Amino acid sequence: MVSRKKVYMDNASSTRLDERVMEAMEPYFFDKYAVATSEFGHSMGVEAKEGLDGARKTIANKLGASPQEIVFTSGSAESSNLALKGVLSAQGGHLIISDIEDFPVLHSARTLEKNGYDVSYLPVDHEGSVDPEDLKKEIRDDTVLVSIQHANQEIGTIQDIKKLADICADKGVLFHTDATHTFTRFPFDVNEIPADLITISANAIHGPKGIGALYVREGIKIKKQMEGGFQEFDKRGGLENIPGAVGFAKAIELVTEDENDRIKGLRDRIIDRVLKEIPDTTLNGAREERLPQNANITFHYVEGESITLHMDMRGVSVSTGSACFSRSLEASHVIMGIGGDHERAHGSVRFSLGRYSTKEDVDYVVDNIKEVVERLREISPLGKE
Amino acid sequence: MGLPYSEKVIEYFKNPKNVGKIEDPDGKAQEGSPACGDMVKVYIKVDQDTQTITDIKFESYGCASNIATGSIITEMAKGRTVEEAKSITWQDAADELGGLPPIKAHCSVLAIDGLRSAIRDYEERHGLVKEKEPTTAEVVEKRLKRVMNPMTGLDVIRTDLIHDISVEEGVVEIYVDLTEDHQFANAIKEDIKEKIEPMWDVEKVVVHFVE
Known part of the structure; x- marks a missing residue:
């Protein structure tokens, strides 16, 4: 066994908070903790509102949007729930999503379907891409909303988001995208890409947990899902999470192009080394059009939870699409969606990188997974002929 | 370390016992399949005189x-008679391992199935089995004791998850007391099919969710 250290490669699930984000948030816990109020309220409330407004402006700028189009939520899951349930319950009609959406979109769609709404599911190709022609064919006269993710949470494949959004704009159908994993990693300007609703979250980029936002293009009819007061332009009730919003804005400022390039280099190192040095491995997702922070590889003849547990004992955190690892005991719907079989999901491992990942980490992980897979293959009945 | 497994499970996972193949076994079996998820193969050698x-x-x-379960049951079965080995249950193995998380029952019961099937293979090859028994609702119920309820770690019969079973001309219909969108509905359905479909006179298995 190679000497033990701690390596975190599950950044797609959650990231470590950046200290600079913590510093930016701190005053809003201890000094500026009042509720955000208008200028007619108390002065501490005005101070709090300035923090909230500033954060909203930073996020709006990043998307080329106006501040009043940014609705703060508790995170990606709530944003996507609001987008799908909010639009459908306000406008009625037909919904289209892809087969490999993350759970907030997928499960919101299933709930809507159960409640009588008509939902269509678009297939993806073997790399996880939606064919824009399929989308064109699926849009009907009563289609009100299309929801297709910007990039996939498990296999990292990036969609041709401009083309998909353009098709919807042409047909007069609303377009929502879950951009949780691409936000700040790729430029996204709503004046270039005509998306109407965009899900984003702070925790994907070393910001705090419990804060996200939904971009809602001006004028779109959407029904509030979280009742409370008239906060967030009457689109989301409840006391605003101002420290979270401020932290989210700070996290956005800290992501640089250099960082994205560096992470992409590490990703390529994982993919290249594993595919070259470990036999019977398959990359899941696209090789080029993929998230800079994501590598997902199937190690044939072995099971994913066994790999992750062995890796954990060596100090490494990674995740798997194996049924044994999932809370519902079902194999990853993403791997199945790209035409993979149970076997491909069973041995799949996701490595997701972040700001604190290093080249040393990558080499440590590859060296160790090589040993682990070799040991597990020794006890496997498969792949020996 | 905070892992959901006992120390013994981790120990047997890290250093599994009795791993490998026996060339020219007296009985062998495969349970599960790569398509469904986990899979085990079990090989046995039996002393004909003592049936050990x-x-x-x-x-x-x-x-x-x-x-871990594969390791423990091979240790438990070694040196015992075929009849004794047949009566080793999942619970015996789990107890020996210092407990298993309920949600993992499904993955570990396969090893027990593997052992029993290897013994049956041995008996068939050595002319020790009676005629094939036709599949009735009772036989299905008995077989369903090998399908685990991930919520409790006990089988679906014992936890009253099976509402009704009917068998008619090779078609087995099983009514499960869960809603269709329950967290484990699909996993249980797959598991039931995996256990009942291979029975010799079963042509089709239909799982219904009722609540």
């Missing part, structure tokens, strides 16, 4: 519970 299992080995394409 003299050697036993297993191979696993599975998770930690599967590997």
